[in-house]
């Protein structure tokens with residue numbers, strides 16, 4: 001891993017100002033961050049600090065007011081399948097089956113270069129990766145919330161993105177389903193060696209999954225406050241980690257940042 005591209009995603013002096021009817025709102029200031037290829041980075045911070053805004057900048061869904069964002073040495077000029085996004089509310093098309101929902105994305109990216117049989121194979125492989133082969137022909141209303149989220153992950157992974165961007169992908173799920181999907185995500189990412197940037201509110205999720213946790217200050221004009229290097233060996237296993245003193249140390253570092261250094265005053 002050490003020799004891998006050190007600046008796969010490279011954010012330099014990014015600023016985000018929203019122009020609203022009430023005037024300009026300075027959401028993000030002086031964001032400088034690099035993400036290595038194959039790295040798992042989480043963004044954590046209090047509600048409204050700008051985590052989604054930063055993720056949307058990397059996705060190319062927003063353009064920075066100032067500064068530069070690069071992915072694989074190219075400027076991020078707009079959305080691209082090379083940077084696939086998984087949102088909290090899975091955003092599946094309800095009239096299509098799980099297979100068809102994934103196939104749609106695969107078709108968009110690979111139909112110019114691959115046969116229909118190859119596209120189907122890709123779709124089936126992605127569904128198998130998230131354990132959804134038996135539900136491939138079901139519609140979204142016939143499967144659970146956790147399964148829908150897995151379809152969203154399969155759709156993103158099937159496009160073979162250079163970067164997987166996840167905005168609180170497990171936020172709407174119950175604790176057990178969430179834990180299960182976190183474990184699955186760990187295995188999938190180990191297998192695919194994906195580069196991941198993920199927004200979360202959950203300290204345990206951040207420590208369990210991350211190579212680095214990017215902790216953001218409160219807004220307005222939020223920026224990166226501190227970054228924690230999580231040097232827990234992989235593969236990680238949640239029950240073992242629960243007794244690991246280093247796990248507890250990382251957890252405390254994040255909690256201290258959020259609840260001592262960046263106290264959120266209730267509105």
Ligand SMILES: Nc1ncnc2c1ncn2[C@@H]1O[C@H](COP(=O)(O)OP(=O)(O)OP(=O)(O)O)[C@@H](O)[C@H]1O
Pocket residue numbers: 018019020025027045046047048049050051052053054219
């Ligand atoms: N399109 C927009 N126009 C104006 N202001 C915006 C826009 N999008 C976001 N903001 C503001 O920018 C700030 C950051 O929002 P953002 O959604 O990125 O925060 P967040 O950290 O992801 O929040 P949460 O954890 O609650 O999802 C907030 O104050 C929000 O109101």
